[in-house]
Amino acid sequence: MKKAVIVGMGFGGLRAAQTLAGNGVEVLVIDRRNFQLFQPLLFQVATASLEQEHIAYPARAALRKWKGIQFRLGEVTGIDLDTKTVHLEDGTVSYDYLILAAGSVTHYFGMKSIEEQSFDLKSLDKTVQLRTHILEKFEHASRETDPAKRRALLSFVVVGGGPAGVEFAGALQELIQYELAKDYPCLSMAETRIVLLEARGTLLPFLAEKQRDYAVRQLTKKGIEVALNTQVSGAEPGKVLLANGSHISCHTIVWSAGVKAAPIADILGLCSGANGRIVVEPDLTVAGRPEVFVVGDIAYREQDGRPLPMVAQVAMQGGTYAAKTILRRIKGLQVRPFRYLDKGNMAIIGRNDAALNAFGFKLNGFLAWVFWLGLHLFYLPGMRNRTMVFINWLYTYLFRAQQIRIISGPPAAREETCLHKAKIVTPPHPG
Amino acid sequence: MKKAVIVGMGFGGLRAAQTLAGNGVEVLVIDRRNFQLFQPLLFQVATASLEQEHIAYPARAALRKWKGIQFRLGEVTGIDLDTKTVHLEDGTVSYDYLILAAGSVTHYFGMKSIEEQSFDLKSLDKTVQLRTHILEKFEHASRETDPAKRRALLSFVVVGGGPAGVEFAGALQELIQYELAKDYPCLSMAETRIVLLEARGTLLPFLAEKQRDYAVRQLTKKGIEVALNTQVSGAEPGKVLLANGSHISCHTIVWSAGVKAAPIADILGLCSGANGRIVVEPDLTVAGRPEVFVVGDIAYREQDGRPLPMVAQVAMQGGTYAAKTILRRIKGLQVRPFRYLDKGNMAIIGRNDAALNAFGFKLNGFLAWVFWLGLHLFYLPGMRNRTMVFINWLYTYLFRAQQIRIISGPPAAREETCLHKAKIVTPPHPG
Numbered sequence: 001m002k003k004a005v006i007v008g009m010g011f012g013g014l015r016a017a018q019t020l021a022g023n024g025v026e027v028l029v030i031d032r033r034n035f036q037l038f039q040p041l042l043f044q045v046a047t048a049s050l051e052q053e054h055i056a057y058p059a060r061a062a063l064r065k066w067k068g069i070q071f072r073l074g075e076v077t078g079i080d081l082d083t084k085t086v087h088l089e090d091g092t093v094s095y096d097y098l099i100l101a102a103g104s105v106t107h108y109f110g111m112k113s114i115e116e117q118s119f120d121l122k123s124l125d126k127t128v129q130l131r132t133h134i135l136e137k138f139e140h141a142s143r144e145t146d147p148a149k150r151r152a153l154l155s156f157v158v159v160g161g162g163p164a165g166v167e168f169a170g171a172l173q174e175l176i177q178y179e180l181a182k183d184y185p186c187l188s189m190a191e192t193r194i195v196l197l198e199a200r201g202t203l204l205p206f207l208a209e210k211q212r213d214y215a216v217r218q219l220t221k222k223g224i225e226v227a228l229n230t231q232v233s234g235a236e237p238g239k240v241l242l243a244n245g246s247h248i249s250c251h252t253i254v255w256s257a258g259v260k261a262a263p264i265a266d267i268l269g270l271c272s273g274a275n276g277r278i279v280v281e282p283d284l285t286v287a288g289r290p291e292v293f294v295v296g297d298i299a300y301r302e303q304d305g306r307p308l309p310m311v312a313q314v315a316m317q318g319g320t321y322a323a324k325t326i327l328r329r330i331k332g333l334q335v336r337p338f339r340y341l342d343k344g345n346m347a348i349i350g351r352n353d354a355a356l357n358a359f360g361f362k363l364n365g366f367l368a369w370v371f372w373l374g375l376h377l378f379y380l381p382g383m384r385n386r387t388m389v390f391i392n393w394l395y396t397y398l399f400r401a402q403q404i405r406i407i408s409g410p411p412a413a414r415e416e417t418c419l420h421k422a423k424i425v426t427p428p429h430p431g
Numbered sequence: 432m433k434k435a436v437i438v439g440m441g442f443g444g445l446r447a448a449q450t451l452a453g454n455g456v457e458v459l460v461i462d463r464r465n466f467q468l469f470q471p472l473l474f475q476v477a478t479a480s481l482e483q484e485h486i487a488y489p490a491r492a493a494l495r496k497w498k499g500i501q502f503r504l505g506e507v508t509g510i511d512l513d514t515k516t517v518h519l520e521d522g523t524v525s526y527d528y529l530i531l532a533a534g535s536v537t538h539y540f541g542m543k544s545i546e547e548q549s550f551d552l553k554s555l556d557k558t559v560q561l562r563t564h565i566l567e568k569f570e571h572a573s574r575e576t577d578p579a580k581r582r583a584l585l586s587f588v589v590v591g592g593g594p595a596g597v598e599f600a601g602a603l604q605e606l607i608q609y610e611l612a613k614d615y616p617c618l619s620m621a622e623t624r625i626v627l628l629e630a631r632g633t634l635l636p637f638l639a640e641k642q643r644d645y646a647v648r649q650l651t652k653k654g655i656e657v658a659l660n661t662q663v664s665g666a667e668p669g670k671v672l673l674a675n676g677s678h679i680s681c682h683t684i685v686w687s688a689g690v691k692a693a694p695i696a697d698i699l700g701l702c703s704g705a706n707g708r709i710v711v712e713p714d715l716t717v718a719g720r721p722e723v724f725v726v727g728d729i730a731y732r733e734q735d736g737r738p739l740p741m742v743a744q745v746a747m748q749g750g751t752y753a754a755k756t757i758l759r760r761i762k763g764l765q766v767r768p769f770r771y772l773d774k775g776n777m778a779i780i781g782r783n784d785a786a787l788n789a790f791g792f793k794l795n796g797f798l799a800w801v802f803w804l805g806l807h808l809f810y811l812p813g814m815r816n817r818t819m820v821f822i823n824w825l826y827t828y829l830f831r832a833q834q835i836r837i838i839s840g841p842p843a844a845r846e847e848t849c850l851h852k853a854k855i856v857t858p859p860h861p862g
Contacts, residue, residue: 033838034566034570034836034837034838035836035837035838035839051482051483051484051485052482052484052839053482053483053484053835053837054482056837056839058614058834058835058836058837060614060615060836061610061614061834061836064613064614064616070617072574073570073838090574091574124839125839125840135465139465139504143503143521143522179492182495183489183491183492183495184491185495186501382834384826384830384832384834385834387822387826388819388822388823391818391819391822392819395815395818399815401815403489403492403813403815403816404484404489405465405466405489405491405492406465406466406484406487406489407464407465407466407504408466408483408487408555408556409556409840
């Protein structure tokens with residue numbers, strides 16, 4: 001029986017596993033996490049409206065339903081393309097076919113200060129840290145008497161005008177308006193500030209021009225300061241530095257201005273395109289290695305003169321294509337080159353509001369918002385998670401509740417405020 | 432206006448705040464966490480069936496509904512009873528009345544090795560670490576070829592036969608039977624082992640004797656090894672040591688064999704009873720300090736010749752009593768001494784099974800189980816959490832799903848397996 005190894009269980013890897021299942025191929029899926037993270041909803045975890053567990057689906061729960069699929073938790077440390085083996089920290093596995101779907105990581109464009117002092121919306125732990133951090137800034141501000149310091153504590157700078165940045169900024173504004181304003185009656189919400197910075201001249205470039213203007217208008221109406229053509233050059237404690245020489249005082253930077261291929265791409269020594277992605281042939285294989293497929297964010301391929309975008313859709317279609325191609329090759333059948341079909345794009349702008357652009361069809365507002373929710377619910381893995389998120393959204397819609405305002409998780413995020421040290425210093429008077 | 436400070440927002444502190452609210456007293460609640468933790472359900476978080484967020488209710492969400500209550504996040508570092516001030520790391524606050532409701536911490540009876548190598552069921556972060564740890568042991572075992580090592584990885588020792596220990600052991604058995612057995616078809620569940628150790632001669636001492644036997648029988652039938660009259664003397668890596676000189680090979684120790692007063696009790700220099708608890712007068716005040724109330728786990732008082740138990744009921748009744756007493760004293764009215772009314776006790780033993788003993792009425796099995804669920808749902812704070820937990824339980828009941836099998840949270844818990852280090856060591860061949 002032929003053996004296929006899939007590295008990475010994101011949108012691409014999962015589709016590939018599903019397509020191969022029950023088709024007479026022995027499949028091993030390797031991931032360094034034991035769950036599939038539904039990244040498009042991370043911004044709702046960061047803004048206290050979704051439970052982290054509801055967008056994380058256990059790998060083994062997903063894979064055990066399918067025939068002939070095994071899972072291994074582990075970090076891939078290297079791949080030997082000649083001997084067809086994948087190296088892990090605690091062993092090696094061999095393959096007949098390899099599907100590399102390791103995804104992407106945040107790209108800081110060499111700005112170490114940003115990397116160290118910002119949050120991103122790519123991993124579950126970091127996102128929970130961001131939620132905790134936001135709440136801690138409000139707690140801190142409620143005890144701060146200096147207005148300038150208080151204003152900096154309540155300033156949130158989001159860098160990057162793609163869906164993640166726009167959606168996070170909108171949701172944060174709602175968290176502040178509907179919940180934190182009531183939690184902190186001692187604070188004036190006029191002192192809070194959300195700034196959305198974008199280096200290019202537009203937000204959400206996949207939308208039609210009118211829609212982009214609509215998005216900017218709507219965000220501005222909500223009180224979010226949108227600054228286009230504004231480049232970030234670095235960060236210092238308490239401020240983000242701009243390329244034009246000015247700065248913004250803040251204690252929270254959320255970086256969603258770039259992604260690049262996962263580090264494994266680097267060490268394979270293969271031909272790489274923009275953002276360190278591995279250049280692939282028309283059938284998504286590596287040149288001279290017809291058994292090695294590369295799909296999703298980590299692959300680089302141009303279609304109609306433009307690079308394929310690093311989005312879930314490309315990964316899902318690529319994963320399915322690679323699996324089908326393997327099955328056809330085993331049967332000795334011909335395959336057609338991969339062709340990405342763009343089913344459209346959208347972004348949520350706020351409560352009752354989204355913008356959608358699909359097959360030339362453009363829609364803004366409430367209906368687009370309903371469509372956004374429905375589609376994300378559909379793609380969210382796991383019936384239980386789907387049920388829970390649906391009830392959650394219903395609850396949030398009816399009661400404007402973003403209730404998960406709890407400060408928890410990794411202590412790293414809490415060091416600054418020192419609230420959880422079990423330190424008792426003042427000797428009290430005996431009674 | 433008189434000012435009351437409440438230290439600790441557990442069952443006692445929350446009841447006190449609720450009772451004082453809207454009654455012309457300025458109230459400040461201080462807690463080092465920004466949420467109220469519903470500890471009785473922690474075992475379900477540890478065994479992957481409840482989301483951690485659902486048993487944590489934000490302090491400000493609870494308190495903002497009540498009139499005249501403020502909240503401050505912070506660690507109390509000392510209390511000056513003469514000047515009536517509470518010291519925090521970043522400031523001091525004064526009071527006319529103080530309600531000390533700081534609760535308890537795990538008691539290791541001086542066994543440092545146990546403290547370092549065991550988990551407890553007292554805090555949210557530690558409980559999530561325990562869930563992660565259990566799942567990691569299964570992942571590790573699935574790669575382990577040595578049967579003895581594998582068996583140690585799959586052995587779980589629970590120390591303490593109170594409700595927390597019994598409920599955790601039962602839920603862990605179900606997690607293994609219904610979920611992990613399917614997640615790891617390569618592992619034989621006959622190699623797994625759950626041992627429940629109790630130093631005394633009985634589990635769940637608050638039950639009638641027949642019920643205690645019932646509990647032992649039911650747990651044993653589920654495959655849990657119950658060892659009574661068995662004392663633990665320490666731990667070494669990979670084993671728990673028993674006082675009789677033998678040991679049990681295991682990589683997971685859950686300690687629920689004791690609690691003692693929160694450390695703040697230590698430094699107040701007040702008269703202390705068993706487990707470092709502060710001895711209080713019949714009106715729950717400190718001798719000579721009629722304005723200082725001590726309630727819940729941190730207070731020591733005997734009633735009918737026996738110390739009040741360290742349970743939620745005592746804390747809730749004490750919190751209400753202290754607040755009412757303050758209100759009566761302000762009006763110049765007399766107060767009756769505190770008297771604890773034991774409304775009964777119960778423990779869940781497993782699916783469809785619990786034991787209950789209230790006002791001499793004894794009930795085992797399904798009905799007791801339904802009653803257990805209903806009562807915990809009733810006491811769980813927050814409508815949203817109640818709704819979510821109810822749906823959760825329904826889902827778990829119908830589908831036997833304990834789905835939150837995700838390895839996440841503080842990296843401390845993951846160090847051992849080194850799975851998340853972004854380390855790439857093997858130089859691969861270029862293509």
